[in-house]
Amino acid sequence: MTAPFDDGQLEFLKALTEALFHGVDMVISADEVVGNVADLFGRVGGTKLDELRTALELTEIALAPAFVELDVETRANRVRNRLQNSGWDPFQDMARLRGIIYACYYGYWEGGDLPREAGQVANKANPVHRQIGFTLPKYRDRIDPPDLEIKDVTGREIHPGHILTDATLADEYDVVVVGSGAGGAVAAHNVAAQGYKVLIVEAGPFYPSHRITHHELEMIAALYKHGGVQTTTNSDFVIFQGRCVGGSSTVNNGICLRVNEDGRTHPDAPDVLAKWASIGAPIDAAAFHASYDAVQARLGIARAEPRSGRHNGTHLTEGWKAHAAASTDPREKRAVTDWFDKNFGPPGTPSACAYCGYCNSGCPYGRSGWAWRRPICPRRAATMARASSPKPRPSRFCGRRPPTANWRPRRCGW
Numbered sequence: 132m133t134a135p136f137d138d139g140q141l142e143f144l145k146a147l148t149e150a151l152f153h154g155v156d157m158v159i160s161a162d163e164v165v166g167n168v169a170d171l172f173g174r175v176g177g178t179k180l181d182e183l184r185t186a187l188e189l190t191e192i193a194l195a196p197a198f199v200e201l202d203v204e205t206r207a208n209r210v211r212n213r214l215q216n217s218g219w220d221p222f223q224d225m226a227r228l229r230g231i232i233y234a235c236y237y238g239y240w241e242g243g244d245l246p247r248e249a250g251q252v253a254n255k256a257n258p259v260h261r262q263i264g265f266t267l268p269k270y271r272d273r274i275d276p277p278d279l280e281i282k283d284v285t286g287r288e289i290h291p292g293h294i295l296t297d298a299t300l301a302d303e304y305d306v307v308v309v310g311s312g313a314g315g316a317v318a319a320h321n322v323a324a325q326g327y328k329v330l331i332v333e334a335g336p337f338y339p340s341h342r343i344t345h346h347e348l349e350m351i352a353a354l355y356k357h358g359g360v361q362t363t364t365n366s367d368f369v370i371f372q373g374r375c376v377g378g379s380s381t382v383n384n385g386i387c388l389r390v391n392e393d394g395r396t397h398p399d400a401p402d403v404l405a406k407w408a409s410i411g412a413p414i415d416a417a418a419f420h421a422s423y424d425a426v427q428a429r430l431g432i433a434r435a436e437p438r439s440g441r442h443n444g445t446h447l448t449e450g451w452k453a454h455a456a457a458s459t460d461p462r463e464k465r466a467v468t469d470w471f472d473k474n475f476g477p478p479g480t481p482s483a484c485a486y487c488g489y490c491n492s493g494c495p496y497g498r499s500g501w502a503w504r505r506p507i508c509p510r511r512a513a514t515m516a517r518a519s520s521p522k523p524r525p526s527r528f529c530g531r532r533p534p535t536a537n538w539r540p541r542r543c544g545w
């Protein structure tokens with residue numbers, strides 16, 4: 132890993148960090164925050180690092196003159212004033228930079244790249260966690276209020292043996308699917324189930340649960356496209372996208388909501404299917420919901436439990452109901468308050484979600500249930516992670532034609 136920033140950029144980042152935290156009790160130093168920023172972007176590298184360097188330069192211009200030489204109070208005032216005027220693009224860059232600096236303060240982690248358990252032990256007294264009253268899953272009280280024991284669940288994810296290397300990659304595949312996310316993996320699964328030999332080519336790395344730690348900055352750098360700082364082309368929005376085996380399904384919350392669901396859709400909401408039909412995409416509502424039913428049954432999707440998040444969900448729903456009852460806005464009064472479905476282990480079983488709160492940096496306990504990531508059809512579908520090697524070579528594909536109307540699937544025994 133080469134140093135991502137030069138001395139001038141590091142000095143500016145430190146001056147900005149001090150200004151952003153002016154008047155706030157910092158329990159780690161500005162140098163440590165800057166160290167985290169450098170570490171994060173050293174891992175991300177590539178065009179995102181180039182963009183950040185440019186953003187740093189633009190922000191420094193926006194905060195000029197002589198920002199780094201000013202006393203910290205003047206710097207803090209200048210940042211505040213500039214951020215209030217956010218119409219000019221460099222100020223947007225500054226706002227994003229502020230988010231990154233905060234993430235690198237609150238993401239402070241001790242003990243480097245220790246494995247999951249050892250990492251939690253090393254961070255038992257993490258000063259930032261203590262400052263904000265955060266407790267790592269290992270040290271949380273699971274008895275009062277009662278919650279599932281946090282321990283590993285096995286059998287719900289891809290077996291490492293189904294991740295290929297250059298050495299185990301075959302010379303021929305019937306079908307190559309690019310990307311192992313919800314779209315690619317489902318397509319590969321279905322094609323494999325029809326008897327084809329399928330290769331999934333995945334740009335990102337393979338992180339089974341036991342490699343996932345609570346070091347969020349490291350996990351986000353490893354599992355997300357551009358280390359979680361991918362933006363729209365005009366840089367206005369951050370777009371989170373997984374870049375690993377399983378794609379975004381590895382880092383998502385497993386919340387399953389249906390489009391156009393009876394009883395869950397706000398009664399005042401426009402009819403989505405009618406809208407699609409009006410723009411030339413008619414959908415048969417019955418077939419649409421039958422597909423949802425099939426997926427729900429296939430993946431064992433079930434309603435989240437009221438204990439979720441140490442019963443915070445119950446507080447939230449009760450809070451909303453109290454608000455709606457007192458509200459004079461008819462839309463709020465009619466709003467639906469309900470539990471959503473979740474795609475983790477079935478409720479009431481030991482593999483149900485333990486609600487540790489780390490879904491977005493990868494489930495460390497093997498409970499996330501995107502069933503198509505599992506070796507459902509292991510003899511026929513395999514994944515090549517970090518697929519940047521010269522293999523697979525298109526010239527070596529067998530080129531079999533896709534199924535025709537007369538084609539009958541060969542079962543692969545999944």
Ligand SMILES: Cc1cc2nc3c(=O)[nH]c(=O)nc-3n(C[C@H](O)[C@H](O)[C@H](O)COP(=O)(O)OP(=O)(O)OC[C@H]3O[C@@H](n4cnc5c(N)ncnc54)[C@H](O)[C@@H]3O)c2cc1C
Nearest residue numbers: 310312313314333334371374375378379380383384385386
């Ligand atoms: C943080 C987060 C939380 C979310 N929470 C929920 C939720 O609770 N409920 C819900 O329904 N949805 C949620 N989503 C959305 C949902 O996960 C995505 O919509 C879905 O996974 C998208 O599937 P996909 O296959 O289109 O893309 P992705 O899952 O993003 O997969 C694309 C894959 O293709 C790979 N790839 C791309 N280009 C190439 C290439 N050229 N060569 C090789 N590989 C390539 C990428 O590395 C990636 O792994 C969440 C998403 C995120 C990011």
